[in-house]
Amino acid sequence: MMSGKLIVQNARIADPASGRDAPGALLVENGRIEAISDNPAEPAPGVATIIDAKGMLLAPGLVDMRVFIGEPGYEYRETLKSAGNAAAAGGVTTFVGMPDTDPVLDDHALVEFIARRAKTESNVNVLPAAALTKGLKGGELTEFGLLKESGAVCLTDGKKSIQSSAVLRAAFTYAASFGMPVVHHIVDYGLRGQGVMNEGLFATTLGLKGIPREAETVPLARDLQLAALTGVQYHAAQISTGASAALVATARNDVAHISAGASINNLALNELDIGSYRSFFKLSPPLRAEDDRLALAAALKNGTLDTIHSGHDPQDSEGKRQPFADAKNGAIGLETLLAAALRLVHDGSVPLLTVLKAMTSRPAEILGLECGRIEKRAPADFILVDLDYPWTYEESAIRSRSKNTPFEGARFTGKVMKTFVAGQQVFSHD
Amino acid sequence: MAMPDSDDTVRSSASATPFSPFRHRHLLGISQLDPFEIVDLLDRAETMVPISRQPKKILPTLSGKTQINLFFENSTRTLASFEIAGKRLGALVSNMSVKTSSVAKGETLIDTAATLNAMQPDVIVVRHGSSGAVELLSQKVGCSVINAGDGSHEHPTQALLDALTIRRHKGRLNGLTVAICGDIANSRVARSNLLLLGAMQARTRVVAPRSLLPAGIEQIATEVHTDMRKGLEGADVVMMLRLQRERVAETMTPSVREYFRFFGLDEEKLSHAKPDALVMHPGPMNRGVEIDPSVADGPQSVITEQVEMGVAVRMAVLDALVANKANA
Numbered sequence: 192m193m194s195g196k197l198i199v200q201n202a203r204i205a206d207p208a209s210g211r212d213a214p215g216a217l218l219v220e221n222g223r224i225e226a227i228s229d230n231p232a233e234p235a236p237g238v239a240t241i242i243d244a245k246g247m248l249l250a251p252g253l254v255d256m257r258v259f260i261g262e263p264g265y266e267y268r269e270t271l272k273s274a275g276n277a278a279a280a281g282g283v284t285t286f287v288g289m290p291d292t293d294p295v296l297d298d299h300a301l302v303e304f305i306a307r308r309a310k311t312e313s314n315v316n317v318l319p320a321a322a323l324t325k326g327l328k329g330g331e332l333t334e335f336g337l338l339k340e341s342g343a344v345c346l347t348d349g350k351k352s353i354q355s356s357a358v359l360r361a362a363f364t365y366a367a368s369f370g371m372p373v374v375h376h377i378v379d380y381g382l383r384g385q386g387v388m389n390e391g392l393f394a395t396t397l398g399l400k401g402i403p404r405e406a407e408t409v410p411l412a413r414d415l416q417l418a419a420l421t422g423v424q425y426h427a428a429q430i431s432t433g434a435s436a437a438l439v440a441t442a443r444n445d446v447a448h449i450s451a452g453a454s455i456n457n458l459a460l461n462e463l464d465i466g467s468y469r470s471f472f473k474l475s476p477p478l479r480a481e482d483d484r485l486a487l488a489a490a491l492k493n494g495t496l497d498t499i500h501s502g503h504d505p506q507d508s509e510g511k512r513q514p515f516a517d518a519k520n521g522a523i524g525l526e527t528l529l530a531a532a533l534r535l536v537h538d539g540s541v542p543l544l545t546v547l548k549a550m551t552s553r554p555a556e557i558l559g560l561e562c563g564r565i566e567k568r569a570p571a572d573f574i575l576v577d578l579d580y581p582w583t584y585e586e587s588a589i590r591s592r593s594k595n596t597p598f599e600g601a602r603f604t605g606k607v608m609k610t611f612v613a614g615q616q617v618f619s620h621d
Numbered sequence: 622m623a624m625p626d627s628d629d630t631v632r633s634s635a636s637a638t639p640f641s642p643f644r645h646r647h648l649l650g651i652s653q654l655d656p657f658e659i660v661d662l663l664d665r666a667e668t669m670v671p672i673s674r675q676p677k678k679i680l681p682t683l684s685g686k687t688q689i690n691l692f693f694e695n696s697t698r699t700l701a702s703f704e705i706a707g708k709r710l711g712a713l714v715s716n717m718s719v720k721t722s723s724v725a726k727g728e729t730l731i732d733t734a735a736t737l738n739a740m741q742p743d744v745i746v747v748r749h750g751s752s753g754a755v756e757l758l759s760q761k762v763g764c765s766v767i768n769a770g771d772g773s774h775e776h777p778t779q780a781l782l783d784a785l786t787i788r789r790h791k792g793r794l795n796g797l798t799v800a801i802c803g804d805i806a807n808s809r810v811a812r813s814n815l816l817l818l819g820a821m822q823a824r825t826r827v828v829a830p831r832s833l834l835p836a837g838i839e840q841i842a843t844e845v846h847t848d849m850r851k852g853l854e855g856a857d858v859v860m861m862l863r864l865q866r867e868r869v870a871e872t873m874t875p876s877v878r879e880y881f882r883f884f885g886l887d888e889e890k891l892s893h894a895k896p897d898a899l900v901m902h903p904g905p906m907n908r909g910v911e912i913d914p915s916v917a918d919g920p921q922s923v924i925t926e927q928v929e930m931g932v933a934v935r936m937a938v939l940d941a942l943v944a945n946k947a948n949a
Contacts, residue, residue, distance in 0.1 A: 390836045391837050392836065393837075394837075395812075395837045395838060395841070396841075397774060398771070398774030399773070468757065513730075513731075514749070514751035514754035
């Protein structure tokens with residue numbers, strides 16, 4: 192089935208970019224979509240591989256804008272290969288690797304090396320993001336032009352947030368010249384202080400220091416103004432509060448080239464999930480109150496929130512099996528991204544195509560990629576999803592090298608059954 | 622939760638009534654206790670008070686048992702109190718102070734737990750600088766664990782000894798007005814006391830500048846005051862908290878002299894409380910920072926009695942968890 196033609200019959204083809212959601216068949220040739228037929232039983236003379244989707248959803252493969260791999264430097268947490276396997280199982284056919292590696296991806300030779308190595312090591316598309324500042328130190332800018340040429344799809348300081356407004360202005364101005372999207376994780380370190388979870392009654396009850404919402408909204412307001420000033424294509428990496436969504440909505444009335452993302456964790460969970468100091472729920476941004484989660488879901492529905500990512504961040508047990516305040520931030524999420532997002536569909540808060548768009552065509556559009564849509568000549572990156580399949584996420588089934596999932600033992604409805612990258616099957620649930 | 626009858630909240634110290642088995646394996650916080658269990662522990666502690674006052678201070682219910690005091694934070698008085706409590710019950714007591722760098726803290730915690738567990742202790746008393754650390758440790762060992770203070774979370778035996786001291790003077794807890802003053806934001810003593818006093822239906826007031834009050838405190842305390850005179854008005858009990866000098870800068874408290882002027886307990890401010898109001902402090906005190914020496918050592922102070930009750934409460938808790946447990 193590697194070469195030649197492939198047809199998927201009897202599918203419910205959903206394409207958020209065009210708004211299509213109807214029965215049909217998909218013909219693939221040489222790794223690209225050759226035709227989309229409205230006839231689910233489209234005859235396929237001479238097609239080597241015929242797949243009967245049995246009415247399952249056929250959607251574009253997911254595009255995940257925020258994944259921490261661990262290679263190079265932290266291979267014990269995750270490698271390109273293990274991340275690729277986890278991604279394929281989760282229906283993620285393209286992901287952006289963050290530059291928070293050792294060494295940091297702040298040099299074009301490193302970016303080129305990772306981009307090339309990913310092609311041989313990973314069965315899904317791995318696109319490197321390059322550091323915005325050297326060493327992620329928030330000071331000296333990296334070589335944006337050279338980094339773009341070597342394959343970086345965007346510029347970001349990953350988990351780090353740049354504190355200097357002057358550096359940000361310079362970075363935004365320079366990035367605009369090269370048409371490079373800038374993705375920024377927004378935290379005011381001073382306002383965050385020693386905080387480890389959402390500020391509020393629950394943090395007080397646990398005796399943990401809180402992170403106020405303003406540690407996000409204050410720098411976000413600055414970023415949005417600087418984006419308007421400089422004309423950069425700006426993406427707020429992850430917002431976690433209703434107030435942040437409101438700031439983005441207001442700013443976008445005047446400026447089109449800004450966008451915002453959120454972690455699936457902030458859309459599926461809230462601070463109470465921390466329960467009794469469960470460090471797998473220690474995240475940045477922190478899980479917020481249920482009101483914030485609902486506000487993010489509403490922002491997704493009305494288009495204010497552009498993208499949803501997994502924020503996949505493997506941490507070993509040494510880093511996580513600690514008292515809450517001492518534990519590392521981060522959770523894995525490639526394998527559960529779609530299933531967790533489908534909760535928003537099943538509970539009626541956001542329509543299916545809107546949820547899919549935030550994980551397919553919208554991130555692809557922001558990054559200037561041709562994937563993330565089901566259309567003629569697009570790469571044949573797609574998934575077959577059984578929307579009603581009930582399953583439980585067990586630790587023993589985790590493909591990632593690290594097991595720090597906030598969804599251990601979680602019950603999901605809806606699962607990726609098959610994943611295809613460039614027309615080749617890279618995952619099948621058997 | 623129904624309240625115990627007020628008549629039941631005081632049991633004669635001479636009573637030899639046997640107590641029913643205590644149903645918890647650990648004492649991690651006041652939050653795990655219902656009002657009946659709080660009263661039960663106070664009653665048990667009441668019976669322990671005379672043991673420490675008799676010439677031969679021994680009630681060997683923990684004879685043959687091993688108690689480890691594992692302290693990750695510096696402590697003199699709490700460590701001594703738990704040690705004396707264990708020894709008066711006849712336990713073999715071993716003290717371990719673990720100095721840690723903040724980076725290796727958790728690793729040391731779990732490794733130490735596994736190591737100590739292999740020595741087959743019957744109870745481990747733990748103090749740790751991180752909230753939740755004692756609970757984490759309790760999940761890794763096969764014996765009872767007592768929280769002797771974890772971060773800014775809980776310090777249950779302090780709240781119990783405070784309650785015992787109050788009950789011995791006032792005869793009850795319900796309906797009393799208790800003002801807790803000072804660094805509420807960083808205080809485990811305040812949290813445990815608010816939980817206990819709230820469960821026993823006392824009226825709780827917190828008194829501090831807003832910078833020392835944690836988010837959501839108005840949902841925990843009955844009243845929140847930033848004016849100390851109003852906060853002390855008609856109070857039955859005034860509990861002062863320690864303002865750690867190293868936290869003065871961290872909490873944006875401009876200076877010690879300003880703090881003492883507005884939030885330190887002196888005779889004038891105390892005069893706004895009831896004439897027979899108790900003055901309490903968990904110690905160690907910063908005289909001249911949060912409390913004036915004349916008040917600390919004055920007629921309304923029960924601060925040294927708190928220390929005595931501390932031993933009784935810890936004897937009671939050790940006895941309840943180790944000697945008198947449900948599934949012995």
